[in-house]
Amino acid sequence: MGAVKTPQITNGLSVDVEDWFQVGAFEKVIDRSQWSSMSLRVEDNVMRILDLFDEADVKATFFTLGWVAKRHGPLMRRIVEKGHELASHGYDHGRVFNFDRKQFAGDIKLARMILEDAGGVKITGYRAPSFSIDSRTPWAYLELAEQGYAYSSSVAPIVHDHYGWREAPRFAFKPLPWSDLVEIPVTTAILGGKRVAAGGGGFFRVLPYAFSRWAIRQVNRDEQRPAVFYFHPWEIDPGQPRVGHAPVRSKLRHYTNLDKMAGKLGELVHDFAWGRMDTIAYREAQLAGELPSEETA
Template identity: 85%
Template sequence: MIPAHPPITNGLSVDVEDWFQVGAFENVIDRQDWDGLSLRVEDNVLRILDMFAEADVKATFFTLGWVARRNPALMRRIVDAGHELASHGYDHARVFNFDRKQFGADIKLARDILEDTSGVKITGYRAPSFSIDERTPWAYLELAEQGYAYSSSVAPLAHDHYGWSDAPRFAFKPLPWSDLVEIPVTTAILGGKRVAAGGGGFFRVLPYAFSRWAIRQVNRTEQRPAIFYFHPWEIDPAQPRVPNAPIKSRLRHYTNLGKMAPKLRELVQEFAWGRMDMIALQEAGRAAALAA
């Protein structure tokens, strides 16, 4: 009898930001008002840590420097539980709104805070709102110069808020002379087109069966790891409402918040999951083998 192949380990990630820091509300909630709002991220992350412990999985927490500065003990809890801490920038500003100098300052500030609060080296980065695209070729130069090992900052599809539709669907080396690897969030192929299948609002809104199908397609048909993400505020149906936000933004943000945690529990128990730095090592090795 031929032994079954072990399941592919997929990348599990959490974009650690609070409910008021999301792109959907960036034009209606001023950054200067953030400190006066209800901070809920710590309680939600603690719930996520408990969920991951129950399922015995490890993940990567891409965390805003703003959040880390105000929650240093939480950063140590994440690391002490065996998860990876990585950078999500300082205050959720999109990369394509920076120039290279501003971007460099942002990722350095966030990294310094994360390393000071956690006591570990930060080697991974995810751009807020997957905002590395064809407009920001200098972003990878800056990440490589600052010594990052990997980025997971690309959504390889067309979307009204983000997306780089011509980017590769799977991990690639954006700079031929650097070991830096980019690991895009997962898309699946449906009807010959790329569709979002890596978590976030799509996971909340669509039936769980869609995510199961998509991850199985990536694992079984394409023999690659899926990259999944979500946010702490997505398991918090009691969070404050923002009544003056556009209706489209409110629909995206609040739909199915009460259903998210049960769906996540099913997901983390059904598939094999691991930290993004481990996926990056694996994918860098694959890229090197293909180049040899």
């Protein structure tokens, strides 16, 4: 009798929908007042991503800026028609730790209103720009819960020069003991006894694909948990404009391996089982009685 095969875990696949000039690496050299005059490339890039997902027969979540949705309504409807989840990435990529609670409340309310109008669906998921929910923003989850969000995927439980909440749990947790709201951090793996980023973005572009494959397998096999992976539409666009006056570090962070990203994503979507983040959140919420709260994790 053959060995029993372990059922494949469905991982969370997500796209943070923002254009090339809206990224954290350029926030100090491209002012928001300049955005409307920039070349918009996000629609073509998202259409390429939708084709990739169709070919691999996978569904994903598109965490989208309200600023983008306001200008690309038909694209939002296309995402929904393809069976993917439309979710909020805030309005204009403002980091949560730069807001107070009132400002944050206004940002997520405006973004949600625009997204729901554009996509014709209820928005229940949120991802903070640059994973900017951390120990400085205890009110953020209160506001998300009060506005009716079902889940957030806004925490990177690592140390990073732009973001990170080192003390946060690595896997889904309840940030509020009285609420059903679930936080699902982006994936980390354990290497040499330390947490390392393994959930996509620049780390995925720069490091060999073998690292990401190893890390996701570790999370699925050894810890029996879903991985959470993310990337951006501009990361598959090597022809995007260059910001010559940006700091060297920012340019290295943004432009490295853009020409290799689409090929690596093609491998990734075929090597693992993928699904929408709301599906992952629902399954994690079913475990809510077993999930730790942030205070005890």
